[in-house]
Amino acid sequence: MNKLDRTAFLPVSKEDMAVRGIEQLDFVYISGDAYVDHPSFGTAIISRILEANGFTVGIIAQPNWRDPESVCTLGEPKLGFLVSAGNMDSMVNHYSVAKKRRRSDFFSPGGKMGLRPDYAVIVYSNLIRRTFKKTPIIIGGIEASLRRLAHYDYWSDKMKRSVLLDSGADIISYGMGERSIVEIAEALRSGIPVQELTFIRGTVYKTHIAPDGDDVLHLPGFDKISTSKELYAKSFYNQYLNTDPFTAKTLVEPYPDDHLFVVQNPPQMPLSTEEMDDTYALPYTRTYHPDYEALGGIPAIEEVKFSLASCRGCFGACSFCALTFHQGRIIQSRSHESLLEEAKKMTEDPDFKGYIHDVGGPTANFRKPACKKQMKVGVCKNRQCLFPEPCPNMEIDHTDYVSLLRKLRALPKVKKVFVRSGIRFDYLINDKDETFFRELVKYHVSGQLKVAPEHISDGVLRMMGKPQNSVYRRFVKRYKELNEEMHLNQYLVPYLMSSHPGSTLQDAVKLAEYLRDLGYMPEQVQDFYPTPSTISTCMYYTGLDPRTMKPVYVARDPHEKAMQRALIQYRDPKNYDLVTEALIKANRRDLIGTGKNCLLRPRHGDTRFAPPKPAANSNKPFDGKNKNGAKHGRTSQPPAPQSRRWTGEPPKKRGKR
Structure with a gap:
């Protein structure tokens, strides 16, 4: 990595604060990941956004959750603590689907496992609250975002309350959070108590008095959904239908045993292209903190160091994907100028070998909303853009993406630009203009193109929210034809x-x-x-x-x-x-x-x-027929014994007689 002065990073110690002349920070950000100042990491984006808006932020990365003093190393912040488990849910980070402990953690120094607790948001927040009784705690990131209301927890195999209650935090900033975190920070700076921050989009708060009105939807209480799976399924689907910023209602979930209501405000509005550009133009160092160098660095940086995040959101809406709840279905994209500027900086890195590893996002070939109406009235509540068939109103167009990739290929020092994010093959194969498909095959595949059919059974695909297998077969056939036409041998x-x-x-x-x-x-x-x-x-x-x-x-x-x-x-x-x-x-x-x-x-x-053995003492002569009565191939003698037939194992070599 480049040897950077630690002053290029946000402060991680009292010494760093002193160098910057900071006596007390506005916010202290506690993260389950190691500190990587790169826009692919939520900690970096949120802390740099706050810095750009005039707030001071310090980072405590992977504190020792067994030691209450570990969250006190930067002192008490003026405005509040920010808490995140990191780029992954801590339970997914720790355990395989078989619930076995993973051996490594790509978001920790040297890939070392065990530097964060299970249910990290809850543990960190409770640790803070033991020392700082009244300091506001704002939780966010993927773990808090996807556990913002009552949810099924696979690892304990039971329903769990909103993470807001179990953590003891004051408010959740859910989703990507750039807008909501700035609104929270400005409200706290103006003197508004955190308990009164009930009006900010993209947040969840708790209250003793439930809001009401036409734009409020009351969900069943936790006491009911935790005992009725049918009621929980209905409640969950109401949450799913209220994830669009244009149409979502305020959701109220009662917790009678706690005499509380957890209230989810509608999501923050999508960022404009200019706002996306501003977010990625912040002064990131684009690498991990120098303190980790002697520990082997942070493995996760290798996946993103020479990749470009061109968009966010996904209107594919697969059933098994949480993007609908976290980033939403409306595509938000960066401008060509922003991406080209970042690519140029990339090429100046001493480790750059001429290859941009990826240009994409959740879905690489989505560069704009599925249809024009989405940025005016939101996505459809009761239908999907691509499933079970492509919506007739959807605009299938790869023109902008093709133009972007051509500009990136033309940059000095760039040998190859790969596309390794997920490609929606159903969107691609339905584009009547094959320009992108042809250029993808010719220029942007590194020998193998990864796609996600997920299954071949149409019944299973229907549950997944994926297109029928026939669509994938069309794509495979055309991909093969294009490779043959171009004399390429790509898989x-x-x-x-x-x-x-x-x-x-x-x-x-x-x-x-x-x-x-x-x-x-x-x-x-x-x-x-x-x-x-x-x-x-x-x-x-x-x-x-x-x-x-x-x-x-x-x-x-x-x-x-x-x-x-x-x-x-x-x-x-x-x-x-x-x-x-x-x-x-x-x-x-x-x-x-x-x-x-x-x-x-x-x-x-x-x-x-093995076939069933003949009955004992059977003297019935062999009649040349098999058990179904059909004539056997050889009638002069019975078939060879089973022990002499081919068993799937190679024959053993015989020794010399």
Whole structure:
């Protein structure tokens, strides 16, 4: 990394404050991530936004949650503490979907695991409150944002209250938060008590008196949704329908046992292109704090150091994705000038080798709202832009993205510009103008293009909110044709998901057969992970599709989930027993054997697949027919004993006689 003076970063110690002449900070930001001053990290954006608006901010990164003094190292702030778990929910950061502890943490020095607590927002906030009884605490980031109202918690397997209550914090800034955090800061600076900040968009607060009116929607109380899955599914869907800044109502969730109401104001309005540009033009150092250099640096920076975030938001709205709740469905984009300026700075980095690793966002080829009306009246409440069919009002247009990529390719020192963010192939294949598709294949694929069909069963895809498998097949066919036309040998790497609600063992077998026909076994498979605030997680917990309230099959048993996952990697010898069991349970023994369509060859000595033995003392002569009555190929003698047939294992070498 570049050797930067620590004064280029925000203060992380009393010494840093003294150098800047700061006696008391306005805000102290406590984060579960190491301090990386790069716009891909929420801590950097929020702290730099506050700095640009005249507030002083200090960073306490990964404090020792076992020591109350660790949150006191910068003293008491004038206006409040800001608390975030980091770029990921701390439970997702710590545990795999099988609830096993992960071995490394890319957001910690040297990738070391264990430097933040489980449920970090709650732990940090309670730690602060032990020492600072009345100082305002504002929580935000992905963990607080997606747990802002009552939610199902996969790791404890139960319903949990709003994180606002369990943390003891005063207010949540949810979503991306640039606007709401500045409004909160200015209100606190003007002397308004934090308990009276009930009017700011993009925030959640608690109160003893519930608001009322035509623009207020009262949800069922926590006491009711924690005992009724059907009621929770209905409540969750009402939350989902109120995530658009133009149409959302204020949501009120009662907590009778606490004599409190948790109130969610509508989301902050989308940022304009100018505001997005201003956010990314702030004086980030674009690297980790120099204190981490001796500890091995922060691995997460490698993923984003030479990548450009061109947009945010996603109107794809997949059921298993929390983007609808966090960034929203309205696309917000940066200007070409802003992106080109950042790219030029990138090329001056000594570590830059000529390759821009990515230009995108949640979905790379979304550069503007799906239709013109979205920036005037918001997104449709009861229909999706791409699912189950593309909306006739949607404007499918890659012109701006093509123009941007051409300008980036033309920059001095740039050899190649890759697109590695997710590509919505259904949006792409429905574009009548193939310019982007052709240039994507020709210039922007690094040998492999990653796409996310997720599954091949239309029933499962419907639960996922994804297009039918026929759409993906059209895309694959055209991608192959373009590669052949250009004399390129580039591959598609499909992201696949096992055990999503709606997926039965039979669906998993169909997916395995598809991979067999494709001649491909993925190295990585994503087993469905029930993270807070997604439609899929609601389905997983309730067994109901909240959109229709119809029952959904859910694979909740860990062993069945393991079988579905193993089927996708059926060629891996480690999965032999799981795949065998799955095929038998799915009544697909026809896929076990030596035929060309079989998924599995029985191992030598595995008697589960042997034909039944003849009855003892049977003197009935062999009549040349098999058990179904058909003539056997050889009638002069019975078939060779089972022990001499091919078992799937190579024959053993014989020794010399």
